Amino acid sequence: MPSGSARSTPPPSRPATKRLPASDRREQILRQAMACFAEFGFRGTTVRTLAERVGLSEAALYRYFPSKEALYAAIIDHKIADTDLEALLEPLAERGDDRAFFSRLALEIFDRVESDPTFLRLLTFSALEGHSLARPFFDTRVRRLREFVSEYIARRVAEGDFVAVNPIIASRAFLGMVFDHLNVRRVLGQTEAYPQPLEEVAETFVSIFLRGMQVHADAGPTS
Numbered sequence: 001m002p003s004g005s006a007r008s009t010p011p012p013s014r015p016a017t018k019r020l021p022a023s024d025r026r027e028q029i030l031r032q033a034m035a036c037f038a039e040f041g042f043r044g045t046t047v048r049t050l051a052e053r054v055g056l057s058e059a060a061l062y063r064y065f066p067s068k069e070a071l072y073a074a075i076i077d078h079k080i081a082d083t084d085l086e087a088l089l090e091p092l093a094e095r096g097d098d099r100a101f102f103s104r105l106a107l108e109i110f111d112r113v114e115s116d117p118t119f120l121r122l123l124t125f126s127a128l129e130g131h132s133l134a135r136p137f138f139d140t141r142v143r144r145l146r147e148f149v150s151e152y153i154a155r156r157v158a159e160g161d162f163v164a165v166n167p168i169i170a171s172r173a174f175l176g177m178v179f180d181h182l183n184v185r186r187v188l189g190q191t192e193a194y195p196q197p198l199e200e201v202a203e204t205f206v207s208i209f210l211r212g213m214q215v216h217a218d219a220g221p222t223s
Helices: 020-043 047-054 056-066 069-082 086-097 100-113 117-129 134-158 167-187 198-213
Strands: none
Touching: 020 056, 020 069, 020 117, 047 069, 047 100, 056 134, 056 167, 069 117, 086 100, 086 134, 100 117, 100 134, 100 167, 100 198, 117 167, 134 167, 167 198
């Protein structure tokens, strides 16, 4: 065929970008924002970085969230809306089943953080950066959980089953063991230092705590 009659080949077309429903796109932005805040902190995360992570322009991102503060607040609101631990623990608290109560408490915290460790890092950055964006979460979820555990301990002291101690300090002692384990693994990144199954860690913490708290402490599970 003569060269003059040859047809030019059109350039390959770009694959169409999948258009997500607004609710799905919003969820995607929240996930990526949490990962960025956990990696770089609030101050170190730019809107440009967030937009690139989700494949949007900065202007498009602002249509979903008008500012970084609004995006951070949406993450906190999303976490606050999770099922309260108190609702799961209430039946065990009513029965006064100490071992089951504290075991369930520890395992629920472990499971929630291990399934989404970015949020713990995000909260840590918030504290280190000295801003109050995470205050609503601490004022609702964290404080409420501490008060719930403190009230349980105070009741067991009043019933004569726990030794007479300050219930607030005792609550902080138990929760401190749990969160220290998570901080070492997920904030400091030393997962290899504590490879034990979470069930074993929780049971050990519970046994140590109850031996010091129960008037007639049992020996706990035996191997």
